[in-house]
Amino acid sequence: MNWHTITFLGDSTMTIPGACILALWLGANRMWRQMFAWLLAFGTAMSIVVISKLLFMGWGITLPGLNFTGFSGHTASSSALYLSIALLLTQDGSRTRRALVLALTAVLVTAVGLSRLMIKVHSESEVLLGLLVGAAAAWGFGLSLRQSAPPLRHLLLPVGLAAVLMMTGFDKPAPTQSFLQELAKNLSGRSEPYMRHEPL
Incomplete structure (x- = not known):
């Protein structure tokens, strides 16, 4: 199993454009409340991640x-x-269908978390808490889903945009860690950032 391929599914070059495409799709379908709920939920989760790293x-x-x-x-x-x-995508489906899709998605995101452990860039606590933060954001967004979803044919636009992104250079990990290190140094006035000392 190629853990680096799996871990790329959680890279910001994938998830941030994906989050923007989802917001645009919700707006294009005039699901304004859901769009703002999504932006708030995802933005809050990512802010928590960034602040914890900077601290x-x-x-x-x-x-x-x-x-x-x-x-x-x-x-x-x-x-x-x-x-x-x-x-x-499953809000109008049967309870069984929704449970199955959510279970498969949970397996996928758990695999992304596990990949961070396997390539030794995060500890168990960092991955588990990351899962909880992300799941809480999804739960918050889910609370806004009260009207029926648009027809599946309306998925052509976001799927097409995602395909274009994948074919136009969004295939390398984003340098977010180095950017945050530089930002942390500038904010704290330190010459070097604090680094992990405990083994993974």
Whole structure:
């Protein structure tokens, strides 16, 4: 199994454009309340991830007793995005169909989290808490889903946009970690960011 391929499903080059496409699709279908709920839920989850990383990198602030340097962004963003899409696409389906799709999606986002452990870039606590943050964002978005979803034919636009993104250079991991390290140094005034000392 290629863990690097699986982990890329949670990279910001995938999830941030995906989040924007979902918001645009909701707006195009005049699902304004759902669009704003999605932007709020995803934005809040990603803000929590970024703040947790900056607190550690800039000031060494962490959760006591845990090998924790910040929520796993790959895990949080993938669980927020993919679970939200699953909730949206199954809102008018049977309970059995919804449960099956959500279960398969949960397996997918769990695999993304597991890949972060397998390639040794996150600890168990970072992945688990990332899953919880992302799932909470999807749950918050799901609360806004009260009107029927648009017909499946309206999925052609977001699917087409996603395909174009995949074919035009969105195939390399985003340099988010190095960017956050530089930001943490600038904010804290340190010459070097705090780094993990405990083994993974």
